[in-house]
Amino acid sequence: MRTAMTAYSTLKPKKVLFIATRQIGDVLVTTPLISKARELWPDAEFHFLGYRGKLEMLHGNPDIAEVIETSDRPGFGEYLSLFNRLFQRYDLAFVTQPSDRAYLYGLVAAFRRVGVLGGHPQGKDAQDQQKRSKSEKQNTWKKFICMHTVDIDYFQQHVITEKLRLLEVFFKNRAELFSKPITVTPPTGEPLTPVITNELKQPYVVVHPGPLTAYKRWPLAYWQELITWLVKQNFQVILSASPAKQDVQLNHDIISLLNEETKKKVVNAAGKLSIPQAGTLIRGAALYIGVDTSITHLAAACNTPTIALFGATPPTNFGPWPNGFIGEQPYQLRARTQTVGSVTILQGPGECVPCRKAGCLDKADSYSECLDLLKPKQVIEAIQKALPN
Known part of the structure; x- marks a missing residue:
């Protein structure tokens, strides 16, 4: 594990894709991850994939060179067009949402992936345990295609910490991720009407x-x-x-x-x-x-x-x-x-x-x-x- 971690810490991707296929708030909380990734790879080109109408939180973001929009329910034609646009275009993809679709986008787009894994909170009754077992089975293929994954913890882990932890495999010392002030980047303002x-x-x-x-x-x-x-x-x-x-x-x-x-x-x-x-x-x-x-x-x-x-x-x-x-x-x-x-x-x-x-x-x-x-x-x-x- 130490050898792999050290190898990943020397990785210098030229093109990186961030994927957040949910709501506008979910896009905003990826910005500390993007900023930290920029510190790590100052010369890389960053793109962002998300749902149409949900990406205004990235307006004017200095780290994002290109924003790619897709429908939240694309038809076959749109899927095909998007896959052709993404196919093996990136060195690395950050899958910041645990959905199957987000992982498929990451698989199509990049040679390497890191991702957030969903799960059911630990519960005592049989129904909770059954749901947890099901989510673990659904995560098996996602772990297989990723070089690193981070589990969601809905009660103890902040969502911004969760996103930042996607970078921990690229650091020799995990503590470096949280040793400096962490800031959320708001969109650049526009004049009021x-x-x-x-x-x-x-x-x-x-x-x-x-x-x-x-x-x-x-x-x-x-x-x-x-x-x-x-x-x-x-x-x-x-x-x-x-x-x-x-x-x-x-x-x-x-x-x-x-x-x-x-x-x-x-x-x-x-x-x-x-x-x-x-x-x-x-x-x-x-x-x-x-x-x-x-x-x-x-x-x-x-x-x-x-x-x-x-x-x-x-x-x-x-x-x-x-x-x-x-x-x-x-x-x-x-x-x-x-x-x-x-x-x-x-x-x-x-x-x-x-x-x-x-x-x-x-x-x-x-x-x-x-x-x-x-x-x-x-x-x-x-x-x-x-x-x-």
Whole structure:
């Protein structure tokens, strides 16, 4: 093993492909890996493969020479075209997602591969053990085609550490990976549209209430109470959201609960910003408050004071990375309030927190009792600590 590790540490690939075929947040958390790989191979050419419409987090990234987009559900013709484009074009591929398709792309594209392996968390009952056994069998061929793999640990290993560990085979000393400040690279900002710029007034707070799935939502009445309190503290509130129908509707529902005086100091930016523009908006904010979603990771990457409301998701796995942190794990698994750098993570009460299930009913449209019990008072106290003046 030592001989192999030493041999790999002298490897100098000329062309490298990074593969992240999931959501925009999954693309953003690969940027520390990309930066570290650039330190290791300053002259290599880096390309990135991901889903169409999910790659804006790489806008202006100085390390990426080419971005390759594919559909999340390509047809045969698109598969054929992509395979022809990728075939043995790279010396090395980083497969940062455990899906079969991502590994097939890596197999087609590169002579050598390293990859992340999925798995089922260790459980005591027969069903958990059966799922774990199945995932281990599915991983057999992936291990066979890779020179190095890293197992996912949804509770104890941060996702950024997981990605960085893909590089450990190329270092003589693994400790070098985590001995310097680790930073997430946000997209280069773009100017805001006049519609938004003309309404902005300092100081303002960006509030992002819409997650990808319903079980990560915070109750409407809590947003109403929080926004009303912010306005009383003389903050303008910018309510951001993606163009998705459910997110636009959520913002509308929150605003409908506000009184007329409060509404005057709230700007609804739902669907009006690209990801690079969202970065520009967040950089100018006094504070960002959001749920467990990709824009919350963007806020932390922009070094804006960030308050993140977490329910089922373990912050030890997917908490927004506090830029400049040195080490492998910035967070505790369970803490009602924890602050590292400019990031504060709040969790609701309960011994089951975090469960990593899809809410209390374990389905996408479920409620999460831990978020229902995370009261606005807890958020307000965190704001007062983050912005003492």
